[in-house]
Amino acid sequence: KQEVTQIPAALSVPEGENLVLNCSFTDSAIYNLQWFRQDPGKGLTSLLLIQSSQREQTSGRLNASLDKSSGRSTLYIAASQPGDSATYLCAVLFYGNNRLAFGKGNQVVVIP
Amino acid sequence: SAVISQKPSRDICQRGTSLTIQCQVDSQVTMMFWYRQQPGQSLTLIATANQGSEATYESGFVIDKFPISRPNLTFSTLTVSNMSPEDSSIYLCSARRDKGETQYFGPGTRLLVL
Helix, strand or coil: CCCEECCCCEEEEECCCCEEEEEEECCCCEEEEEEEEECCCCCEEEEEEEECCCCEEEECCEEEEEECCCCEEEEEECCCCHHHCEEEEEEEEECCCCCCEECCCEEEEEEC | CCCEEEECCEEEECCCCCEEEEEEECCCCCEEEEEEECCCCCCEEEEEECCCCCCEECCCCCCCCCCEECCCCCEEEEEECCCCHHHCEEEEEEEECCCCCCEEECCCEEEEEC
């Protein structure tokens, strides 16, 4: 079964610390992996898309890595700010599917 | 990128009535999707909206309850029929140009059924 897992469900970090969020998936046969941010009651904002042939993607303070063989991706947010408080969702497009498989998300609070 | 808008942004409806949610994408896309997100939960895919043909529904969702239209490559509607309080959720429209590309989401429609 193709599943995506994000642990822990919730975490808090002091402002200025680096955030590390983990995503694991059960099948290495993927097209790509996407990280999203969701603020309460809002839609999803795409942060980074990593193709299966790539090892990492960077955008500003965000860096996402992909290790297909171990079924893992990590999202790093450098020098966290209170505005980074949100739920972060990992989603995988597995081969043989047209639809994204979502993890349950990491709810992040950055404490000023 | 693609910008997706949804109407209405929120609504309060009475049990037994129906609501149609509209989704507009600012550019042509191959794939459009409808999701539901219940409070405190992750996203659940309702169906893939196919242009010019019937939508493809996920297990647990049926056309009579959630009829979907997709008349062209930029627009889709989702109707929530014969609503009950259990249908209270955020409904999200999503789109992607092609398999290898970024998937974008609309701002969502917050539905409360009394």
